[in-house]
Amino acid sequence: MFHYTGYSIRRRKTANLVTVGIGIMLVFLLHAYFGSIHSYKSQLGELAEQVPVNCYVTNVNGTRGNGLFISEKLVDGLIRSDNITEESFQVCLMAGEGEFEPIDYPKYLNLHVAGVNRAEAVDGLQEDMIHMEPERRDAFFGSEERACIVSEKVMRRQGWEVGDTVTLTFYYYNADSALMKLDVLPMGAAEVEIAGTMDDLLGKTSVNAMDVILPFEAVRGIYHQYDIPFFTDTALFCVKDPMELNAFKQEMQDIGFTEADPLAGDSYQGHSLFVRDSSFTARATDLLHSIEFMESFFPVVCILVLLIGYVVSFLSGNSRMEEYALLRLQGVKNRNAALLFLLEQMVLVFLGNLLGDVLALLLSADPGTVLVVNGILLAAYLAGAAAAYGRIGKNSVMRLLSSQ
Numbered sequence: 001m002f003h004y005t006g007y008s009i010r011r012r013k014t015a016n017l018v019t020v021g022i023g024i025m026l027v028f029l030l031h032a033y034f035g036s037i038h039s040y041k042s043q044l045g046e047l048a049e050q051v052p053v054n055c056y057v058t059n060v061n062g063t064r065g066n067g068l069f070i071s072e073k074l075v076d077g078l079i080r081s082d083n084i085t086e087e088s089f090q091v092c093l094m095a096g097e098g099e100f101e102p103i104d105y106p107k108y109l110n111l112h113v114a115g116v117n118r119a120e121a122v123d124g125l126q127e128d129m130i131h132m133e134p135e136r137r138d139a140f141f142g143s144e145e146r147a148c149i150v151s152e153k154v155m156r157r158q159g160w161e162v163g164d165t166v167t168l169t170f171y172y173y174n175a176d177s178a179l180m181k182l183d184v185l186p187m188g189a190a191e192v193e194i195a196g197t198m199d200d201l202l203g204k205t206s207v208n209a210m211d212v213i214l215p216f217e218a219v220r221g222i223y224h225q226y227d228i229p230f231f232t233d234t235a236l237f238c239v240k241d242p243m244e245l246n247a248f249k250q251e252m253q254d255i256g257f258t259e260a261d262p263l264a265g266d267s268y269q270g271h272s273l274f275v276r277d278s279s280f281t282a283r284a285t286d287l288l289h290s291i292e293f294m295e296s297f298f299p300v301v302c303i304l305v306l307l308i309g310y311v312v313s314f315l316s317g318n319s320r321m322e323e324y325a326l327l328r329l330q331g332v333k334n335r336n337a338a339l340l341f342l343l344e345q346m347v348l349v350f351l352g353n354l355l356g357d358v359l360a361l362l363l364s365a366d367p368g369t370v371l372v373v374n375g376i377l378l379a380a381y382l383a384g385a386a387a388a389y390g391r392i393g394k395n396s397v398m399r400l401l402s403s404q
Helices: 002-011 013-050 072-080 102-108 134-140 152-158 216-225 242-255 278-296 298-318 321-329 334-362 367-393 397-402
Strands: 054-058 084-097 111-116 147-151 165-173 184-198 212-215 234-239 272-276
Touching: 013 242, 013 278, 013 298, 013 334, 013 367, 072 084, 072 234, 072 242, 084 102, 084 216, 102 184, 111 165, 111 216, 134 184, 147 152, 152 184, 184 212, 184 216, 212 216, 234 242, 242 272, 242 278, 298 334, 298 367, 334 367
Parallel strands: 111 212, 147 184
Antiparallel strands: 054 234, 054 272, 084 111, 084 165, 084 234, 147 212, 165 184
């Protein structure tokens, strides 16, 4: 059988080159199909980095994104969440050097203080604007140590040096926003080490420039020390996996966040969440529709390969009716004669498949896709070729000879 197949392939070079070429063409056709699907899926995977879903806490009607009072329960819920990333928290206070009576606060209360968990949480502040020991800066914002970074202007005005320990009396903002009026109330004093300095922020932001920055958890500890309910001024973050937006939104509801109601009254209470997902959702929906559309054509692609296998094999068989009849006259059974022709077709298609794979890999095709393409092409083409030769084999020897 194999000897005859090899002889036949060498004898019909021109026709066989056409069959090999068809095999190469089918390989590239299938690679183009699966490559398009892979490209759409890659774009979908990269979409989260290209179009991040940013979120921030607002008041009930969505008009305020900072200067809020976000409860500790909600903040803890965000910190524990596995569905968010790049979270930025900021709590704002006022402070003055030394200890003084509440009646004297207008005279001494001259420092704007922020407790943050990362440098980007402070409007206008960048990492390269902070001057402190590199190894300490890496852990500073995530620590609970009562240390601070002070603007260079305040350092000169107060006569402070890096490494000094200063006593600051803190005042916190009143969380009662029923009358839409903010007050500052006395909290208490705490000793704070000056760990580094930063460039002046004045003029870099439209809000009050921060003079002193402490780690977020250190400020929370001071609130707890004086038994004062802890509130966060600003909360910003990104959705970790935008493809799981529904799970993320459900978790936010479970934590206690609500959707902003534009018809609600103004307030300083921060318990609504604004999710900037419109751009991501629109692009992700387009990509998902494209993937679904391409995948819906998979049966059509398989049928196309099968039909090509059928037509090529049928035409090849029709051109060799006399040869087929002679094999039958020599006592070769229908099945065996059809298998000889089918084996020849599969050898040629496999050769075309192999050459197409080499060219595809040289063009940076994915090895996994190559295996899928090979499996589909050989299976579908084999089915079409088997149907064609099976149909030819049903004819009698006299009919095969009369057809010539």
